[in-house]
Amino acid sequence: MNRTPVLPGCLSVDELSRYFAGNMIEDRIEQIDRHLLECAFCHALSERVANETQDLLEGGWDANPERPLAFLEPASRTAAELSGVPQALDRVHDWIRIGAEFAVRVVLPFADKATAFTVSGLEMLLGPTSQFDLREASVGSFLGVGDSNVSSLEGPVLEIPGEGRRRARVVVDVAEATRVSVQVDNVPATIRTPLAAVQIKDSGQTYVKEMTRAENGVGHPGMVDLTADFLLPAATKEVLVLLEPFTL
Numbered sequence: 001m002n003r004t005p006v007l008p009g010c011l012s013v014d015e016l017s018r019y020f021a022g023n024m025i026e027d028r029i030e031q032i033d034r035h036l037l038e039c040a041f042c043h044a045l046s047e048r049v050a051n052e053t054q055d056l057l058e059g060g061w062d063a064n065p066e067r068p069l070a071f072l073e074p075a076s077r078t079a080a081e082l083s084g085v086p087q088a089l090d091r092v093h094d095w096i097r098i099g100a101e102f103a104v105r106v107v108l109p110f111a112d113k114a115t116a117f118t119v120s121g122l123e124m125l126l127g128p129t130s131q132f133d134l135r136e137a138s139v140g141s142f143l144g145v146g147d148s149n150v151s152s153l154e155g156p157v158l159e160i161p162g163e164g165r166r167r168a169r170v171v172v173d174v175a176e177a178t179r180v181s182v183q184v185d186n187v188p189a190t191i192r193t194p195l196a197a198v199q200i201k202d203s204g205q206t207y208v209k210e211m212t213r214a215e216n217g218v219g220h221p222g223m224v225d226l227t228a229d230f231l232l233p234a235a236t237k238e239v240l241v242l243l244e245p246f247t248l
Contacts, residue, residue: 009039010041011035011039016042019046069096069100071206072095072197072206072208075199081207092195094245099126100125101245102134102242102243103242103243104134104240105117106158106239107237108178108239109172115172117139117158119134129245131163132160138158139158141157142171153173154174155171155175156171156172157169157171158170162184165185167185181227181230182211184211184225185216186216188222189224192246192247194243196208196210196211196242197209197241198230200233211226211227212226214227
């Protein structure tokens, strides 16, 4: 499926995905409504994207409503990446009890399907102290690096605004479609480095690791950037991405 607009003013697959998932401000929704009435190409494309988005919204996780993040506990007990993290299990228990800093569902590109992101229906996974506004999340394109700060990373990204200058991103690598990068910019250097997790929908397999710190990309004093990359099995089609609540 062609991901980019064919003419100025035409709609991309990413924007149509957000339109059908409801992850868009009202003014832009009204503009797209009008455009779909006038443009035969975008109207035809929208029908296909609508079907894929509906599949995504209906394919939710079966979670215990009282402890929706309980799956993190067995995963954290076997995660080699947490072996050197102080009080890792206690932190995961708090994460399960409090809720996530943010949560995003991602459909990875396979066959003729495009990458799709949604935050709809994930409210029950979030903690009361979350510092990110999922309603204002936007899809775009990313070109940069992952947590190794060596290999390049390029692909579709969901960007989530937070308090002040803080921004979170979930990036899917176009060169290696099962590489998912979780990134947070402009975090106080005094904060405890948070854990990030990715759960595969089909298998339920969950990966948990501590994020990597880096110098703040725009040189804000007292701030750092955080990144965690996950290399997933080749057959992975859909994942849930989570971030541990921030703690000073």
